[in-house]
Amino acid sequence: MISASNVQNEFPALSQHKPSLIKTDTDVPLTIAVNAIDENGERVEKHIACERPLTVYLNWRPIVTLMTLGARAESLALGYLKNQGFISDLKQLESVIVDWDVNSAAIITSESTADLEEKLSEKTVTTGCGQGTVYGGFMDGLDDIVLPQPQLKQSMIYSLLKNISAYNETYKNAGAVHGCGLCQDDKIVDFVEDVGRHNAVDTLAGEMWLKQDTGNNKLFYTTGRLTSEMVIKVAKMGIPVVLSRSGATQMGLELAQKLGITMIARAKGRHFLIYHGAENVELDAIPPKRPAKTS
Incomplete structure (x- = not known):
């Protein structure tokens, strides 16, 4: 081998x-680098x-x-x-x-x-x-996990989303990858891209383990959906907050509720949805309401 x-x-x-x-x-x-034909019939x-x-x-x-x-x-x-x-x-x-x-x-x-x-x-x-x-x-050890209750601010979430956009170099260059970030407040501690979102979270878990870093004061960001497997891995890393650009699944939400993880999804620009743990987020930067659509 x-x-x-x-x-x-x-x-x-x-x-x-x-x-x-x-x-x-x-x-x-x-x-x-590969060759492709674009919509104008030109080789690029x-x-x-x-x-x-x-x-x-x-x-x-x-x-x-x-x-x-x-x-x-x-x-x-x-x-x-x-x-x-x-x-x-x-x-x-x-x-x-x-x-x-x-x-x-x-x-x-x-x-x-x-x-x-x-x-x-x-x-x-x-x-x-x-x-x-x-x-x-x-699934071993899930019942023994006790996560701290985080204190977040809406303004911090917006700042983090802005800062993290500078880290997805492979996606900007080639697409076809997911990104996961280990964050503290609005700072990005580490960021990993991979063709699979689970590879990215496992890589961060391995890095944290080698450095003997704790997750109790961290936030986990991902471009991928928040499934049960993702939520379990984040809980095992000791991280109390998940923030995703994508959505959440039913079992992912149920596990976040059981494990006490603050779950925020569909986060892009000035928009996000808090599916669990709203009491842990101070809404200090509420954007102006969009005008109602007229028929």
Whole structure:
């Protein structure tokens, strides 16, 4: 799968609680240039998003193959395994090996994963683009999650929406990707784009885990819809607020209500809808009402 002869140790001594990261020196492009014919019949050169498989291994056991853009594969693999309930203790991680020559990411731990085969046998097909399957450990620990009650302002939401528009570089260049952001007030702490919104949230989860960052003072932004799976992942990251440019599903809303997540969707420009947690949002920048339409 992964050859030790063509990899390099990028940061082997981060700390005793972080794994060593071994990566090939092969760069993968996020977009490629192609030719297309426009509406005027003219040939133009445009960029499209790359899409490639990444097989995630846990102690050399293949777990899943994700279709991904290819950015930050080590964090994507870690976040995926953590969110799915395969690993939970950062101290167990020994190394992360990413080899794009064979499209693989291997996570090596000091201990075997409890009930691994049982978890792998329990699959649920989901709406997740780029993934589409959750395993038996995905729902573990939800009843133990206690999220803080956030205090938000409408003006802060507007400022955040304005600021975050500068971060979707791949989308502006090629389209066909989702973006997810880890935010604090109206500042963007981290932003990830991928062909699947679940890849993007898992990548952020992996980054937070490696940095041992907490989500209690954060807000999670996504361009994708707020399904049950997205809400669960955000809750596992300890983040009390989700903000989406898209809409929400029934089960996504029900889980937000159960878990105490403030859910704001259809957020674009000066518009948004608070589906849950309206008491946590101070409406301090109400825009002028639109004039009524006349027949």
